[in-house]
Every structure is written in C-alpha cells, then in structure tokens.
C-alpha cells in the first residue's frame with residue numbers, strides 16, 4: 001500500500017498557493033496539505049513585488065473569472081485584512097483621460113464597471129482637482145471600492161492560518177505522476193515526497209512545473225518586467241491615479257499608487273525580461289531566454305506590438321521619457337522627483353499564436369491542478385481563486 005506524506009502538495013508559496021492551502025483546510029478540515037516553496041520565505045516573487053492595489057474589478061470582461069473573482073475578492077481581501085490586522089486602506093481611485101481620443105474608452109469603462117456592479121462616478125476637470133489637486137485631465141471616473149494592502153503580509157498570514165506544512169528552500173525539480181498511485185515530487189536537495197494530488201501554483205515557473213508533471217501546458221510564460229520609481233514628494237498624490245488602459249495591453253500604463261506606508265509608487269512599465277526572475281537588465285538566464293525566444297508566440301507579440309514595445313523600452317532606458325509619460329497625469333513631477341524602486345516581473349501566459357491569455361487559466365489533469373495564468377488582479381482575487389482550486393482538487397482526490 002502506498003503511504004503518502006500529505007493529501008495535497010502545493011508547489012509555490014505565493015499568494016495563490018497559500019490561499020489554496022488555506023481554502024483546502026477550511027473546506028475539508030483534516031486534509032494534510034504540504035506547500036513547497038523554493039525561496040526562504042513566502043511571497044518573494046510576484047506577490048511581494050506588485051503595486052499592492054486591491055482592484056475593484058472594473059476592467060474585466062463581465063462573466064470572466066477575472067471579473068467575478070476580482071469583485072468578490074476585493075471585498076473579501078478588505079475583510080481579511082481588517083480581521084487579521086493587516087495594513088490596508090480603501091482609498092478609491094481615479095482613472096483619468098488626458099487626451100480626447102481616450103474619452104470613448106473612458107465611457108466604455110463606466111459601462112463595464114456598471115455591468116460588473118461596481119460603483120463609478122464620472123468627473124469633470126474641476127471634480128478631478130477636488131480629489132487630486134495636482135492631477136490634470138479632461139475627464140475621469142472615480143471608483144470607490146479600490147484600495148491598497150500589503151500582499152506579502154496577507155500571504156504570510158494565509159500560511160499560518162492554513163495549518164499546512166509549509167517548507168521553504170524546497171525547490172521542486174522532478175515530478176513523477178502515476179494516475180493510479182499519486183504523485184511523487186523530488187526537491188533540489190534530493191528529498192522525495194508523496195502526495196495523493198498536486199497543485200501547481202508556481203507563478204513565473206508554472207508552465208515548466210506543468211511540463212515536469214508530464215502535461216503540455218499549451219502556453220508559455222513570457223516574463224514582462226514592471227519597473228517602478230518612488231515619488232520623492234509623495235504629497236503630490238493623495239490616492240491612486242491611473243490612465244485609461246489600452247484594451248490590447250490592459251496592464252500597461254504608468255500609474256501613481258499611494259501604498260499603505262504612505263509612499264507613492266510610479267509605474268510599472270512593461271519591458272521584456274531576460275530571465276523569469278529578471279528584476280533588472282543585468283539579470284540574464286540564457287536557458288530561460290532561449291525558451292522565451294523559442295516560443296513562436298513571443299515573436300508574434302513582437303511583430304504585432306513592436307511600436308508599443310519600443311515606447312516601453314525607451315521609457316525604461318530614458319528617465320526623461322518616463323518622466324514625460326508621468327507628466328501627462330501629474331504635470332508638477334520632475335526627473336529629480338523620481339527615485340528608482342524595486343521592480344516586479346509578471347507571469348503572463350502566451351499562446352503559440354501570440355495571444356496573451358486574458359483570463360485566469362486553471363487546468364486539470366490526472367491528480368493535478370495547474371494554475372497557468374494568474375496575472376493581475378490575481379492578488380486581489382486570491383481568496384476566490386484559492387477556493388476554486390481547492391474545490392477542484394478535492395473533487396479529484398480519490399476516496400481511498
């Protein structure tokens with residue numbers, strides 16, 4: 001008879017893996033959950049290197065997982081932070097049109113927000129100034145349910161509350177799956193652990209982990225770095241200020257975010273990263289870069305969106321160009337106001353044909369659930385995502 005070290009083994013101690021662990025023990029007390037995280041603590045990658053925004057859900061296609069989970073997740077995240085004493089604030093946010101060409105897209109967003117059940121208010125220039133005296137725009141919308149929180153602290157609390165055995169410094173390097181027996185995982189130090197089911201929440205490495213398990217993920221994670229500056233005069237911004245997003249690249253567009261500690265972050269942009277954890281231009285991992293360049297989808301994105309890409313690269317290399325982009329929203333800002341701050345890298349799943357997977361993507365195979373696309377707003381939506389993954393994995397668990 002096979003003996004198992006746990007019922008469910010979760011790869012990845014970011015907010016999605018830890019929320020899944022928490023949801024598993026909530027839904028089915030007594031389930032033995034083991035989380036393996038390669039770093040020496042939780043949330044060292046996307047979860048600990050993001051804008052910290054609790055998104056309202058205004059941007060996402062009605063009915064999509066993103067829309068459903070973000071709207072519900074935002075409310076739950078605020079409650080979770082309040083209940084567990086985690087720094088957070090519901091600040092509201094402005095989405096500001098600075099050019100006439102953006103006005104139809106701003107109106108479409110109002111419509112979308114209403115379809116998603118989100119309270120939105122349309123503002124003219126004078127009302128913009130009432131919220132944000134230094135911000136200039138032709139029109140804006142105010143979304144009252146947006147907030148900020150400390151996602152690293154949320155992840156750490158989920159780890160504690162889950163009661164799971166969370167092991168740090170444990171990189172999964174091999175997976176052996178036998179549908180009738182279960183899953184055996186080997187870590188970099190040679191430890192072998194057996195589980196009845198596996199959940200892959202490996203973020204920037206989720207497609208590789210899927211392949212280790214013998215599954216074809218059908219997507220490749222193409223890493224896009226987001227670089228930030230911190231505002232030396234944080235008093236210039238009171239809350240959260242966003243430009244009108246481009247539907248082709250909803251994650252693009254430098255925004256201004258006052259975090260829970262009162263500092264204001266400016267960014268991120270989006271530039272290709274030469275490593276999955278490539279937090280600066282110097283970090284190059286040839287094998288990972290070759291993997292990205294060898295994916296046909298990468299070249300299709302480059303061909304389709306080179307003009308956009310060139311603009312983003314220019315703003316990455318030229319602080320003056322970056323400052324100019326910020327000045328569209330915040331004319332008072334100068335180059336001297338912008339101090340470099342740590343970057344993050346987004347795990348964006350890309351199809352072979354170059355399509356950026358828009359919605360969250362969760363795939364099942366024998367005894368395994370793979371979370372293959374969990375970009376923004378997955379931190380906001382992490383509690384509902386965790387419940388969804390947990391419910392799917394509990395259904396796959398054999399009764400023996």
Ligand SMILES: Cc1cc2nc3c(=O)[nH]c(=O)nc-3n(C[C@H](O)[C@H](O)[C@H](O)COP(=O)(O)OP(=O)(O)OC[C@H]3O[C@@H](n4cnc5c(N)ncnc54)[C@H](O)[C@@H]3O)c2cc1C
Pocket residue numbers: 011012013014015016017036037038039042043044045046047048049050051052053054055170171172173201202203204205206209226268343344345346347374375376377378379380381
């Ligand atoms: C620049 C940026 C800004 C963002 N802003 C926001 C925002 O304001 N609001 C919002 O809701 N979302 C935001 N997001 C998105 C959000 O951060 C992510 O959606 C979320 O953190 C994803 O969590 P995760 O657990 O899937 O990934 P991660 O946090 O990356 O966790 C995955 C974990 O898996 C581990 N791992 C990988 N491979 C292995 C292995 N083989 N063995 C063991 N462990 C492994 C990694 O070390 C990592 O800790 C932003 C993202 C970025 C990059």
